[in-house]
Amino acid sequence: MKGLLAAGRLRRRIVTIPLVLLASFTVWVLSPLLLGLAVAADLLTGPRRLRLTRLVLFGLNYVLLECGAIGAAAALWPVTGFGLFTKRRWAIRLNAGVERWWVVSVMRATQRWMYVDIHVDDLDDLRQGPMVIAAHHVSFFDAVLPAVLLAWARSDAIARYTLKREMLLSPAIDLFGHRLPNHFVDRTPAIRSVELEGFTALARDLHTDALVVFPEGTFHTEVRAERAVARIGRTDPERAERVGRLRHMLPLRPAGLSALLDAAPQADLVLVAHAGFAAFGTIRAVIANTPLRGPVAVRITRVAAADIPSDPSQRTAFLDAQWLAMDEWITSTVVP
Secondary structure, three states: OHHHHHOOHHHHHHHHHHHHHHHHHHHHHOHHHHHHHHHHHHHHHOOOOOHHHHHHHHHHHHHHHHHHHHHHHHHHHHHOOOOOOOOOHHHHHHHHHHHHHHHHHHHHHHHHHOOOOEEEOOOHHHOOOOEEEEEOOOOOOHHHHHHHHHHHHOOOOOEEEEEEHHHHHOHHHHHHHHHOOOEEEOOOOOOHHHHHHHHHHOOOOOOOOEEEEOOOOOOOOHHHHHHHHHHHHOOOHHHHHHHOOOOOOOOOOHHHHHHHHHHOOOOEEEEEEEEOHHHHOOHHHHHHHOOOOOOEEEEEEEEOHHHOOOOHHHHHHHHHHHHHHHHHHHHHHOOO
């Protein structure tokens, strides 16, 4: 997998796109058998939940969406001059429309087959840009949540993501992720400044778009939280004591988020917290918790750019306070 990620873009796609198309064809050919086995297993073990049947149906839905994205990318390639005009605003809008369809469709698939019931109090804080969206990240499915919320709030906004490079194994994300302003992060970079330059480049010609980052870097677990606090404590004991109070979230990594805020000083900060997606934090948890038993609650908070400190140490303390407030909300929302 690491070798495939390190390979050039064309070499990677020569492998991933045929594999996904072949796997999709195979899965659909075998779908009667797979569904039959799933239904039989569910009737024996959990007829009221239909857990395995739902997972198979979600998988069939998802591979169709991957194939649809590959087909759309192929259709748009000559329309945008075989790559010559992909950075023009009109071409970006065309590709962004497909990306918006894909992320909303993936979320609808989770809602339909895995019974993910999303409750959002208010989308008003997403209706005007520009903005930097800092989102809580605890499962496979909440990665698309910021883009979905933005699509629900506005039809014209583009979500510019910072994503881990492992996401490139999805052809849909690889193809449209490179046609749109996104940055794929190497989480073990040899030169840290190179990654921060990638963050900064996202803010060019931002207009009313949104920059999206997951400052935790990975999913929350108790072990990861303890390691993160210990690592911070070696250089900043005061901050370690502060973030050690987090119960559901990892301490944020301020460098990337600060780079986005510095690169887009006119952009407000939007914080996205959610409670419920933690049930889908691992493959085993997804299998065990489908269908999802409770709703997913989402809270959106907007902080004006003028209220964000410019001094690095003050900004980190400010961001930690926002993170702690999100964590307290999750604590009050999660069903015991």
